[in-house]
Amino acid sequence: MAAATLARRIGRSGVLPLCCRLPAWDRAARPPPGPAQPPGLPLAPCRSFSNNKIQVELDESSGVAMMKFKSPPVNSLSLEFLTEFSISLEKLENNKACRGVIITSALPKIFSSGLDITEMCGKSIEHYTEFWRAVQEMWLRLYGSNMVTVAAVNGSSPAGGCLVALSCDYRIMAENPKFSIGLNEAQLGIVAPFWFKDTFVNVVGHRIAERSLQLGSLHPAPEALKLGLVDELVPEEKLMEKAAAVMAQWLALPDHARQLTKTMMRKAVLDRLVAHREEDIKNFISFVSKESIQKSLRMYMEMLKKRKS
Numbered sequence: 118m119a120a121a122t123l124a125r126r127i128g129r130s131g132v133l134p135l136c137c138r139l140p141a142w143d144r145a146a147r148p149p150p151g152p153a154q155p156p157g158l159p160l161a162p163c164r165s166f167s168n169n170k171i172q173v174e175l176d177e178s179s180g181v182a183m184m185k186f187k188s189p190p191v192n193s194l195s196l197e198f199l200t201e202f203s204i205s206l207e208k209l210e211n212n213k214a215c216r217g218v219i220i221t222s223a224l225p226k227i228f229s230s231g232l233d234i235t236e237m238c239g240k241s242i243e244h245y246t247e248f249w250r251a252v253q254e255m256w257l258r259l260y261g262s263n264m265v266t267v268a269a270v271n272g273s274s275p276a277g278g279c280l281v282a283l284s285c286d287y288r289i290m291a292e293n294p295k296f297s298i299g300l301n302e303a304q305l306g307i308v309a310p311f312w313f314k315d316t317f318v319n320v321v322g323h324r325i326a327e328r329s330l331q332l333g334s335l336h337p338a339p340e341a342l343k344l345g346l347v348d349e350l351v352p353e354e355k356l357m358e359k360a361a362a363v364m365a366q367w368l369a370l371p372d373h374a375r376q377l378t379k380t381m382m383r384k385a386v387l388d389r390l391v392a393h394r395e396e397d398i399k400n401f402i403s404f405v406s407k408e409s410i411q412k413s414l415r416m417y418m419e420m421l422k423k424r425k426s
């Protein structure tokens with residue numbers, strides 16, 4: 118679906134139409150689940166939907182959806198990608214048969230390269246507004262999801278890609294030291310906004326987050342495990358099997374208890390962005406509109422190209 122069509126669906130407010138209902142992080146818990154299906158059993162009816170950027174398959178018998186990013190070359194989080202991501206999450210959230218989602222990449226070696234830098238270079242204020250609202254929307258939906266969210270990180274995951282993983286309930290990464298993950302914004306000469314930082318702090322704690330953010334560190338998988346940035350490493354070929362096993366473990370508990378606990382842990386951070394959304398958009402616009410920031414981003418893109426040749 119073209120970005121313009123998606124933007125029309127979202128409307129001027131930048132909020133998806135179904136957002137009129139209470140957001141996921143404020144909704145009553147789902148009814149207690151039936152027994153969780155152990156991983157590896159034959160799977161019954163599957164619902165799938167897919168768009169240009171993301172493919173989703175829901176196994177209704179286990180209540181687990183598999184969401185795969187498939188936007189070559191690097192799954193960058195463009196306006197179109199972010200919009201499709203939010204729509205996909207919303208569809209699953211509204212489907213009572215879905216209790217958990219595993220997020221991974223269909224591309225080799227890359228989970229997601231983070232926010233699409235071209236969306237932040239040389240665009241209009243209207244575009245920056247729409248783009249940043251879409252980034253916020255994606256995070257509010259994912260971090261505030263009632264579903265169990267497991268990131269199966271099967272490749273590099275800088276900046277916005279790392280945020281996606283950090284926003285899940287559990288992170289499993291492929292045991293490959295060539296894959297790295299982190300909030301490397303400082304290396305681009307930009308700053309991670311407060312809610313990226315809050316999400317990071319909630320996972321690794323203040324000291325590790327402070328050092329890592331100031332240095333813009335990208336941590337190779339083994340280091341990411343040591344820091345607690347990911348919960349476990351497994352050989353790449355075992356990643357999906359492990360993700361299914363972890364999901365089954367989390368789904369073995371009653372949804373309502375887990376959901377209320379998740380809300381208790383995350384609400385303050387979610388509420389902070391909800392209360393300051395417009396201000397955050399204004400900050401983003403004034404920041405990226407600076408000539409010095411535009412120059413830094415252009416130089417970074419050139420560096421990526423040079424590194425290739």
Ligand SMILES: CCCCCCCCC/C=C/C(=O)SCCNC(=O)CCNC(=O)[C@H](O)C(C)(C)COP(=O)(O)OP(=O)(O)OC[C@H]1O[C@@H](n2cnc3c(N)ncnc32)[C@H](O)[C@@H]1OP(=O)(O)O
Binds near residue numbers: 227235302404425
């Ligand atoms: C006050 C506070 C207010 C708020 C202030 C503002 C806050 C903003 C917060 C920002 C958050 C972010 O996520 S910023 C994004 C940070 N992301 C990154 O630093 C990732 C940079 N990319 C990489 O390191 C690498 O590309 C990597 C992902 C490992 C893949 O390496 P490979 O060798 O496989 O592939 P490459 O050859 O490098 O890349 C393939 C092509 O994709 C492009 N590409 C790669 N990453 C891209 C990206 N993120 N956006 C666009 N394009 C990208 C490359 O330029 C190439 O383009 P062609 O040459 O044309 O083929």
